[in-house]
Amino acid sequence: MQLSVHLLPKLVAPETLAGSTAVVIDVLRATTTITQALHAGASTVVACLEVDDARRIRQDDPQVLLGGERGGERIEGFDCGNSPLEYTPEKVANRVVAFTTTNGTRAMQHCRQADAILLAAFVNLSAVCDVLANQPVVHVLCAGTDGEVTREDLLLAGAIVAKMEMRHAELQLNDQARIAADAWNAVRGDGSGECLQQAVANSQGGRNLLRLGLSDDIAYAAQMDRLPVVTCVHPETWQIRVFTGACQADATR
Template sequence: MPKLQVHFLPSHVPAEDLAGSVVIVIDMLRASSTICQALASGATCVMPFLEIDDARSAAEQFDRAAIVLGGERHGRIIDGFDLGNSPLEYSPVAVAGRPLLFTTTNGTRALHHARMARRTLVGCALNRQAIADAAAAEPRVDILCAGTDGAITGEDILAAGAIADALVGDANAAGWELNAEAQSALDQWRSLLALAAATGRTPSDQFAVAMEQTPGGSNLLEIGHGIDLPACAELDILPIVPELNHKTGEIRPA
């Protein structure tokens, strides 16, 4: 029986416990969404870094015009970087044909936490169906939520539930075994779908509304990035499966 586990924070699961699994890392607002959009816009790869200085040091190994430096700390663009952490910034004009050196407050740390996984994928609403299809035949899948500043955040849980819904199917025909957190995320997502149907909203619109009340969403509203909520909430618009190669340190489409 295939097993699906959701972890609401990296601190909830030792890195060693992810060894041998396919791990889907989620940082809905906004690293996962931005990585997917950057690759879809033609970035040659995304190179995630834990610290700002690590990204800057790596950038010195390149012709500066040949790369893109992107990322944020506490939601805001980093001084001297080209782009922040909004997927809306990552157009083909901005990134096509160049590697993206990328560091964020939460998402790149979650990627590092999955360093012992057999495969590390990046998931969000934008590529929900593609990521579920990529993991459908795996015997074990762990969805790792990045959280916000070390705290559980609702948008990651809803995204985990959305991916779980696409993965296990309405009747759980494949017989997936879910841990308590996976079942909770799935239940919360299906409640959102029911609310969307009752209010006449699309699931994507209802997701954007729900994120206005989550810690990550509230933070973005406070710093004037509310436009990123509907941008990140769009379901199934990118048929891309970003995969991190821990040996090369590069994320490329699988």
């Protein structure tokens, strides 16, 4: 198995991802929130690059929920922000969510040439790794924050590497994957989750959320394996759904 980590989208050319499974990471908070929304029963989350893209989807269907953020805060006129705690079954079950964020949705677009695009978070780490175990070539793409490497994304990438190393004796890694694994091994602690939550809170993304009074989002995003689902992006439509075996095939269902 060949596993490469890219600490920012700009560190890998989109064409490099062709023929591979891409995994997008935006721990704080896009991939965590999208995973929660689909687990809570949303039928589809549509990844939108721009705020106006989401609003146009709503114009075509008034039943669509608008979700997302700019600068960490809910966009004016949107139904939800980018907090996973907002996406409850009562709010999102059987609804389409048009979703846009500062960094996460752009990282997804960067992976458009990959054969499959999965979303990973700490909350679904093991479920994602179960899918990756059978993939020969995997590229893990960290969204970062405004073009800067973020510690929380680095740590999750390292956790993925660590789990894959336990499954594959001859895992081929790039240097960024080794850097991520070293970072993860330094904070994994005793498995209680306290070390991870502290590390996420002390990251730049974590400090940004603390300034906004969103410490509960950090606590949620740092929970390991809370959700037994994997989410998959269909680049033909930019719809994100629960993964059921093959992203491309599922897009037509």
